[in-house]
Amino acid sequence: MERFYSCSCYFTDNIFLEDYKLHIRFISENQFRKNYQNILRSLGCVSEDQFRDVTGKIQTEVERRRNHLVNSAERAAVVKETYTPLHQHVYHLQESFLAPEFVEMVKYSNSREATFEGLLKLIQKEAAPRVFRFPIFRKEFCNELIEELEHFEQSEAPKGRPNTMNNYGVTFCLNGHREEGYNILLNELGFDESFITPLREMYLRPITALLYSDCGGSWLDSHKAFTVKYDLKEDLELSYHYDNAEVTLNVSLGKEFTDGNLFFGDMRQVPVSETECVEVEHHVTEALLHRGQHMHGALPISSGTRWNLIVWMRASSHRNKLCPMCGKTPALVESDGFSDGFTMPPEDATAHNVACLLT
Ligand SMILES: O=C(O)CCC(=O)C(=O)O
Numbered sequence: 001m002e003r004f005y006s007c008s009c010y011f012t013d014n015i016f017l018e019d020y021k022l023h024i025r026f027i028s029e030n031q032f033r034k035n036y037q038n039i040l041r042s043l044g045c046v047s048e049d050q051f052r053d054v055t056g057k058i059q060t061e062v063e064r065r066r067n068h069l070v071n072s073a074e075r076a077a078v079v080k081e082t083y084t085p086l087h088q089h090v091y092h093l094q095e096s097f098l099a100p101e102f103v104e105m106v107k108y109s110n111s112r113e114a115t116f117e118g119l120l121k122l123i124q125k126e127a128a129p130r131v132f133r134f135p136i137f138r139k140e141f142c143n144e145l146i147e148e149l150e151h152f153e154q155s156e157a158p159k160g161r162p163n164t165m166n167n168y169g170v171t172f173c174l175n176g177h178r179e180e181g182y183n184i185l186l187n188e189l190g191f192d193e194s195f196i197t198p199l200r201e202m203y204l205r206p207i208t209a210l211l212y213s214d215c216g217g218s219w220l221d222s223h224k225a226f227t228v229k230y231d232l233k234e235d236l237e238l239s240y241h242y243d244n245a246e247v248t249l250n251v252s253l254g255k256e257f258t259d260g261n262l263f264f265g266d267m268r269q270v271p272v273s274e275t276e277c278v279e280v281e282h283h284v285t286e287a288l289l290h291r292g293q294h295m296h297g298a299l300p301i302s303s304g305t306r307w308n309l310i311v312w313m314r315a316s317s318h319r320n321k322l323c324p325m326c327g328k329t330p331a332l333v334e335s336d337g338f339s340d341g342f343t344m345p346p347e348d349a350t351a352h353n354v355a356c357l358l359t
């Protein structure tokens with residue numbers, strides 16, 4: 001497998017200060033004081049003790065991020081060794097899980113005569129500008145997948161815990177960027193290789209190549225997949241944010257719930273004050289596809305439990321030019337698995353290997 005990397009901004013940018021509802025960047029104490037002391041003062045952080053409390057929390061969060069990789073790999077290893085699935089078969093993608101309409105769309109997209117307009121005719125709905133909705137899974141599969149996820153939740157197996165800066169693990173970062181939290185990370189549970197990767201490569205990519213060719217849709221070569229759950233006792237909603245993705249797949253798996261529509265604004269570069277949001281219903285068994293940088297959120301549910309499968313799909317060829325999180329040329333840091341989907345250009349990789357050999 002190709003080697004994937006993260007951008008070093010993961011350790012410095014988009015850190016959320018819960019107490020002040022402020023998103024910050026932390027490079028050094030000096031820089032931090034210079035950039036944020038006045039803002040923090042105006043938000044009530046006036047004494048030196050309060051300031052020290054803030055920098056302590058930042059350090060904890062940075063530490064959590066530094067450890068995330070090792071912890072995640074450890075959890076995946078323990079899950080593999082100790083967790084017994086309830087429905088073993090749901091880990092292996094089969095065409096019988098898929099809605100016939102979706103299989104048709106894929107077949108069409110793979111055909112020689114496929115065009116954007118032709119595919120649009122097959123898609124049930126463009127729910128908001130460039131947000132497409134269509135059936136993807138059969139109901140029986142959605143039910144079994146939820147049963148499997150609940151079984152995992154109730155098991156002793158280790159799970160990614162919420163970080164210190166949020167309730168159930170959802171941190172909203174600068175520009176609304178969404179941080180990983182108390183979601184089930186599907187690579188830790190063993191869904192990547194035989195489910196999400198074939199879903200992306202064999203089924204979704206032919207479609208995204210037609211719908212999103214301008215934002216990497218033809219070249220989606222990695223992903224980060226997880227599930228989100230909203231419950232009256234846990235998280236109810238998700239604030240306005242953008243994803244660390246070129247194209248996002250969002251599937252409504254169930255169970256029963258009321259409200260909880262999604263809303264879409266504009267691309268992230270457009271200020272919120274100039275944005276008009278469109279509400280989009282999301283139906284169980286259906287998929288929504290949208291651009292990762294298209295700002296969106298989820299409205300609160302008012303009853304029931306809402307489970308969604310989210311796949312942030314990445315195109316290294318696209319993001320290698322500009323990190324979608326910090327907006328700069330990515331500063332690559334070594335990581336594991338698909339990391340954040342950056343790859344090293346061949347000339348740099350050669351230089352890197354030479355450097356390693358010499359040291
Ligand atoms: O709850 C939803 O449907 C939206 C989830 C989402 O946008 C995300 O996890 O990035």
Ligand SMILES: [Fe+2]
Nearest residue numbers: 178241242243
């Ligand atoms: Fe999102």
